[in-house]
Amino acid sequence: MIRQKIRFMRYGLYCFVCWTLIFLPLGCGLSDHGEGDPVIVIGSKHLSSDALKKEMEFIGGGVPVPVKHAKEIKTLLIEQIIDYYLIIEYGKQNNISISENEFQRSIKEIKKEYSEDAFRKVLLQGYVDPALWEHRLRNQLLVGKVIKQVLDKTASPSYEEIKIYFQKNKDKFRSPEMLRFRQIVCRSKKEAAKLRYRIRAGEDMGELAKKYSTAPESEANGVVGWVARGDLDETMENALFSMQIGKISPIIKTSFGYHLFEVMSRAPAGVKGLSEVMPEIESQLLRQKQGVFYQKWLEKLRSDFEVKVNQPMLSKLELS
Template identity: 35%
Template sequence: MRGNAIVPCKAVHGPVSREVRNRRLATSTKSKSFCSEDRKVWEPARHLCLLLLLLVSVMASACGLYDRDEYKAIVMVGKRSLTAEQLKREMRRLVADQEIVSEDKAQLRRTLVERIVDHLLVLEYGREKGITVSQEEIDSVVREIRQDYEQADFQEILIKRCISLEEWKEGLRDQLLTRKIIESVLQSVPPPTTQEIRAYFDIHSQEFKNPPMVKVRQVVTRTKREAQGLLRRLSEGERMEELALHHSIAPDGKMKGEIGWIRQGEMEEEVEKIIFSLPVGRLSSIVETSYGFHIFQVVSKRAEGVHFLPEVASEIERKLFSQRWEEFFSEWLKKIRDVFPVSINQDLLEKLEWA
């Protein structure tokens, strides 16, 4: 399990220079045997060191250092176990990553522990089946992810999450392994048939109603004066595509201002009223929003209607497949609990302070 250190720690004694190593080596090999005077000093010191070690061990045992709750196994799944400290880290990570919220702390704790147990069951199954993730697979995914970030941005994300690069890679390995195991389990789930897809469409046809839609192009400027100048040029016959490409500050300017198809209800109410009232090809007046000053042009329109089955067959297939996976996976988890015993120390769990 991952810790929360920001950077990896060096060993207590750390690396030493070659000069220091050589000096230590020279000192330790100066003589093959102790002279009598050396022995007189060394022997009492050696016994004293052994005595101190023995006392530390006895005191640790007497004070319960090795019996403290945070070092005891609180969750055991097959051959895997989590101490209280490890469980707390996993619960906090789940809440942070998945934004799980509940006012009932006891219920939230039960939900988190169940999810962690399910995860450990998956890993245990993978271990038994010999499913692994190679270093090459991890390095490939790391390269893909890091291509999307500047080095400084990537380091900032790690610091905000209070983890080191190695801890992040270990978490990535865990995710890749979990996905690989689940994919191997779900391979046996058959896809929905054509008859099942058609039956779903017949029963749920209202889900596939198509609201009114417009295909829109726009040009956006920082100032109203710029927008007025572009609107004048458009009215004189210049093309919206060219002006958007060279003058629009919106990201869609690179695509000649084309926003694409917009469903009714997706945009700000004032903007929506304007673009849905425009005839195809007509230019809007200048519209001010928090993003700048817009000029819109409707390229095409679609009336409200219902999709035909061929248009939505792939969507229905994905939906049915997803439902089937979830049902299969839920039943599979119940079955492997009989294969890998699950044990939770409820007394320690009740006392666990993690939030």
């Protein structure tokens, strides 16, 4: 169970990086090594008990850890921290870096929600030294850049793979009965009756909708678009799905007002075509491939870089 959760967290590391970039001003800054003997060595990175505890608290967002889950959560956090610094080591070894322009763009993006004084106040409230905050930000950006470059190497799914997935999962691509309609919404039944008479006399419903309808789609000649059963007010749905194409409805009263409907076209329930769902399947299969590729890549990093864990010291480390 723990191994499964570790694999899940590994693939979620990129999301973690994005999350910490958003909330970085509230995080704690760390020195490079911390004081005391290292509990964990990851390539050139040495983490003391104090530094490691701060890392775990930062990732956990300061949320108290239930005692009964402390051991399991601690294991998950340690694995994530190791993966994080392995990625940084890989980036350094492969000359992947964050340019000053990239760094300043990220600073600007983070600061855009704050004035300069407000931003510094947030840092002070979180007891964060600006220099340490910038150091952490550079690392976060580096990790994100490395992960993107690695995932970009994943082979895209072939047409045959997409086709096989579609054939095996057709139920996922079933679409309900749908229809496309236009409407005119009036404030009074009398006004709706006058407009219905004019439509039946040959005037264009779209032009009348544009001129008289109170609904937001009036500018589009009253065309609402495609809807399925369950998308609409029950009264509207019952009326629309019982109508024939091209016919004008009687006046229908709802909480929105007095309606006149015209069903413009219908689509029966059924399975969507492969061409229609191909982008969706391709995206899903690519994410799956990236997940597998990413996990294998992380496993390889553990053989490429030294990873040492002082288990006696680690066992004494408690989460707050």
